[in-house]
Amino acid sequence: MDEFGKQTEDGYGNRPRSGNQWLAERFEQHRGHLRAVAYRMLGSLTEADDAVQESWLRLSRSGADGVENLGGWLTTVVGRVCLDMLRTRKALREDSLDTHVPEPVISREEGIDPEQEVLLADSVGLALLVVLETLAPAERLAFVLHDMFAVPFDDIAPIVERTPAATRQLASRARRRVQGTAAPEADLPRQREVVHAFLAASRNGDFDALLAVLDPDVLLRADGGSVAPNLSKVVRGARAVVEQALLFSRVALTARPVLVNGAPGVVAVQQGRAFSVMAFTVADGRIVEINILADPERLGSVDVTAL
Structure with missing residues (x-):
């Protein structure tokens, strides 16, 4: 059997x-x-x-x-x-x-x-x-x-x-x-447009452009797991999130556009392996939440070649 x-x-x-x-x-x-x-x-x-x-x-x-x-x-x-x-x-x-x-x-x-x-x-x-x-x-x-x-x-x-x-x-x-969870926009192409604008601004180090696509109360959550706890953080507010621009620029340079739970996101690749997954929640034309998984243990199963 x-x-x-x-x-x-x-x-x-x-x-x-x-x-x-x-x-x-x-x-x-x-x-x-x-x-x-x-x-x-x-x-x-x-x-x-x-x-x-x-x-x-x-x-x-x-x-x-x-x-x-x-x-x-x-x-x-x-x-x-x-x-x-x-x-x-x-x-x-x-x-x-x-x-x-x-x-x-x-x-x-x-x-x-x-x-x-x-x-x-x-x-x-x-x-x-x-x-x-x-x-x-x-x-x-x-x-x-x-x-x-x-x-x-x-x-x-x-x-x-x-x-x-x-x-x-x-x-x-x-x-x-x-019910307090932000409801994402139903328009997937519009969500992609906002995320792509965010990534372009990150690559160029354009702080003003970053602020333009972030909701004033945006929430950033990063999870490095037990292997990389120094990467774990919670940041609230557009200006505080923009201060993480160096992190975003690293991701943006190696990012592959994907869907994360059906919404626009990116997988950052280094030496043929995923080193972070970034998921965005877009509402009313702005990013209201960013969730980053940077836990090497849980990212080990991500097949970047299939993406």
């Missing part, structure tokens, strides 16, 4: 259809959806894949007998797995949430492939994931499952061990936090 419990071919090239194989085929129909749920819950593609794999293991052990809605059942299972992972992470985490940048989904500037479209449905920008990281695990679960995937509170309540009314309050508190 392979890793998903499917029986392999016999010596004649036949694939006997076992009950476990049928179950695995049904699970695969829901994999994209489950990965999308887990990514919103965890803000990490690697951890999301681990959570999806664990949900398969639980399904393969218990079977689907008596399960009328397999998709709904699997959604609550992956939610349970993610909740456990979030609680463990919170207990172990040493890095500051102020500077933490979740793992981005990077695609070529021309567009997002079909698998990423499922993953990023509902405009899951990096700025939104940053806010989700600040929520308590139960709040995040209630918000993600109910507000993003329409799971009823009656189904969420047993996962967080609350009443449906208390679970509704969890989602409400999370919603108030999320």
Whole structure:
């Protein structure tokens, strides 16, 4: 059998259809959806894949007998797995949430492939994931499952061990936090125009041009991880951000335009490897948030040749 419990071919090239194989085929129909749920819950593609794999293991052990809605059942299972992972992470985490940048989904500037479209449905920008990281695990679960995937509170309540009314309050508190997130412009070409203007001004060291494309209250967040903690910082305000011009000029000189979680961004490349990913949130023609991931450990999986 392979890793998903499917029986392999016999010596004649036949694939006997076992009950476990049928179950695995049904699970695969829901994999994209489950990965999308887990990514919103965890803000990490690697951890999301681990959570999806664990949900398969639980399904393969218990079977689907008596399960009328397999998709709904699997959604609550992956939610349970993610909740456990979030609680463990919170207990172990040493890095500051102020500077933490979740793992981005990077695609070529021309567009997002079909698998990423499922993953990023509902405009899951990096700025939104940053806010989700600040929520308590139960709040995040209630918000993600109910507000993003329409799971009823009656189904969420047993996962967080609350009443449906208390679970509704969890989602409400999370919603108030999320509503403060800047909504990006819907016009992607306009977003690109603003980002390209920012990069040109950075390359030229043109402070006035930089100020022109930055919102007065712009927020810059940089995450160097545990390997490069000196790179981690939070900077607020246009003039304070412009003072980071040297950092921007280094990035701009080697930047490759990409989409980061569906919005314009850049990957800075050095010696054939990504050394930073910069994501922009553009609203009303100006940049309102910049998130930079410069963590060598998490950037090691970025395939720059594919970009």
